[in-house]
Amino acid sequence: QSYERIRKLVHERSGIALGPSKATLVSARLGGRLRKLGLDGFKSYIRHLEADASGEELTELLDAISTNVTSFFREPDHFEVTRKLVTKWRDAGQSRFRFWSAACSTGEEPYSLSMAVDDLVQNLDARILATDISTDALRRAMRGVYPERALATVPGDLRARHAKRRPGGDDFEVTASIKKRIVFRQLNLSKQPLPLHGPLDIIFCRNVMIYFEEPLRRALVGEFHRLLKPGGLLLIGHSESIVGDHPFKTLQPATYQKEG
Numbered sequence: 036q037s038y039e040r041i042r043k044l045v046h047e048r049s050g051i052a053l054g055p056s057k058a059t060l061v062s063a064r065l066g067g068r069l070r071k072l073g074l075d076g077f078k079s080y081i082r083h084l085e086a087d088a089s090g091e092e093l094t095e096l097l098d099a100i101s102t103n104v105t106s107f108f109r110e111p112d113h114f115e116v117t118r119k120l121v122t123k124w125r126d127a128g129q130s131r132f133r134f135w136s137a138a139c140s141t142g143e144e145p146y147s148l149s150m151a152v153d154d155l156v157q158n159l160d161a162r163i164l165a166t167d168i169s170t171d172a173l174r175r176a177m178r179g180v181y182p183e184r185a186l187a188t189v190p191g192d193l194r195a196r197h198a199k200r201r202p203g204g205d206d207f208e209v210t211a212s213i214k215k216r217i218v219f220r221q222l223n224l225s226k227q228p229l230p231l232h233g234p235l236d237i238i239f240c241r242n243v244m245i246y247f248e249e250p251l252r253r254a255l256v257g258e259f260h261r262l263l264k265p266g267g268l269l270l271i272g273h274s275e276s277i278v279g280d281h282p283f284k285t286l287q288p289a290t291y292q293k294e295g
Contacts (some may be wrong), residue, residue, distance in 0.1 A: 050225025265295025
């Protein structure tokens with residue numbers, strides 16, 4: 036019963052659909068919260084959660100159960116198609132670019148994007164909005180500090196230019212020139228309409244919608260279409276697809292363009 040109540044709260048507040056098989060996982064991940072709060076069980080935790088008018092405990096809950104799996108230049112073909120389009124738009128005279136990393140996790144995706152387009156948008160008005168529901172992931176993302184092994188997938192020339200070893204350690208930090216292009220914000224994708232305004236050039240929303248039920252996925256696709264400019268790009272995970280009728284042109288698997 037406690038798990039069902041937690042599952043319902045998570046779905047109501049975040050859109051994440053936890054299946055019945057996730058009870059053990061959720062129990063394990065919330066154990067630390069119970070110990071920190073000095074609570075004797077999940078019934079007490081639910082009472083604490085429901086009584087918290089600030090919403091801070093809900094954020095802690097979502098942080099605990101969110102899966103923040105990401106890497107630099109994950110699904111590299113997306114960065115190649117991004118570079119091609121940005122080059123095309125720039126050569127046609129465009130000087131303002133707006134990108135959105137809709138579930139940026141610990142920051143590898145927006146930093147990869149900033150590195151990928153850096154040489155194309157020098158001295159142009161280019162900004163990346165990076166959002167996530169997890170405040171813990173956002174804190175880590177804003178630091179921009181990663182172990183050396185995390186940078187193994189960054190192309191060598193980009194790594195040499197855009198990540199510097201921190202003094203006295205083995206960690207690397209993303210350079211200020213790459214960071215300054217990015218604005219990090221908390222955003223819950225299940226709360227719609229989204230508090231964003233377009234037009235955006237490219238949206239990355241990869242490996243996120245698989246956690247949502249079909250009505251929310253359809254609503255999100257509609258919001259992405261609203262926010263993108265004509266000809267703008269929507270990139271989703273290769274394990275995902277937009278099923279049924281949708282207002283996009285399919286360029287290749289996981290790559291969609293707003294027509295117009």
